[in-house]
Amino acid sequence: MFTSYSARPFVKWVGGKGQLLSQLERILPIELDTDSFTYVEPFVGGGAMLFFMLQRFSNIKRVIINDINKNLTDTYKMIKSCPDGLVLKLKYLDKEYKALRDEESRKDFFLMIRSRFNEYDLSELDRSAFFMFLNKTCFNGLYRENSAGRFNVPFGKYTNPTICNEDVIYADSELMNKCDVHILNGDFSQTLNYVNEQDLFFFYFDPPYRPLSSTASFNSYVKEAFNDAKQRELADFCRMISARDNCLWMLSNSDCSAKNPKDLFFENIYEGFDIRRVYASRYVNAVASKRGKLTELVIRNYRTSVKTKIIQSAI
Numbered sequence: 001m002f003t004s005y006s007a008r009p010f011v012k013w014v015g016g017k018g019q020l021l022s023q024l025e026r027i028l029p030i031e032l033d034t035d036s037f038t039y040v041e042p043f044v045g046g047g048a049m050l051f052f053m054l055q056r057f058s059n060i061k062r063v064i065i066n067d068i069n070k071n072l073t074d075t076y077k078m079i080k081s082c083p084d085g086l087v088l089k090l091k092y093l094d095k096e097y098k099a100l101r102d103e104e105s106r107k108d109f110f111l112m113i114r115s116r117f118n119e120y121d122l123s124e125l126d127r128s129a130f131f132m133f134l135n136k137t138c139f140n141g142l143y144r145e146n147s148a149g150r151f152n153v154p155f156g157k158y159t160n161p162t163i164c165n166e167d168v169i170y171a172d173s174e175l176m177n178k179c180d181v182h183i184l185n186g187d188f189s190q191t192l193n194y195v196n197e198q199d200l201f202f203f204y205f206d207p208p209y210r211p212l213s214s215t216a217s218f219n220s221y222v223k224e225a226f227n228d229a230k231q232r233e234l235a236d237f238c239r240m241i242s243a244r245d246n247c248l249w250m251l252s253n254s255d256c257s258a259k260n261p262k263d264l265f266f267e268n269i270y271e272g273f274d275i276r277r278v279y280a281s282r283y284v285n286a287v288a289s290k291r292g293k294l295t296e297l298v299i300r301n302y303r304t305s306v307k308t309k310i311i312q313s314a315i
Contacts, residue, residue, distance in 0.1 A: 012141025
């Protein structure tokens, strides 16, 4: 029997929050322990925070998740509504891949699936299975698109990847079906359409991180770049929902001023909000010496106290 304790991200994802969950949990709003609320995650990515929140808080009334990557959001939908079909297709891909005994044959199989993924008009179920297969067999589990919107990450040379983890798929499906989960695809701003004036809302924003250097950019995992203009647009969105008495939010991003003390980009656009740092390990870098511990920013419109007080920053 599959139970929700196994629920966790079903794909590898750059910037995943699994290692930061204990630090983030300590600075969540105190209201979440006592009041029913709607959880909103406009950049859901791999879902580490989503599955943590669903298991941590039984008083979540509704969930709104969104991502600009349609292949990702369609896969969430398939896991929620059709886990049996997805498991069946992934088991077939797993069997075919692992029957190949040499690296060149596995690479050819990977490239064939990647070509079909990019070129063919596939069913949502087939596309989701291919998406998960490519994620587990490509280099570092990256997702990246070229300017034409084609997935272009190279082969990862893995001999025995976990292509089908049915325990995780069924646990994630079970958890998403226990709650009223709405899965959206598009710009983060559309999540505002689900906000009303009666309920408590908690937003967690984990957007594509602003690069710490010109050679460290992993913030364009779809063809539409999330550049500084989009970062400012997100800051404006956060200020807008802060004007509502029932919206609390927390946001993660890179700590640019730790790399360059003169780079106060986030300190400026989120001036007036609570800004603190957490420690994270990052492993996605072509240069091994540049991997390891670094700080990230966590920005909030509240401070943890006996009763959370929303910071009303100037708009």
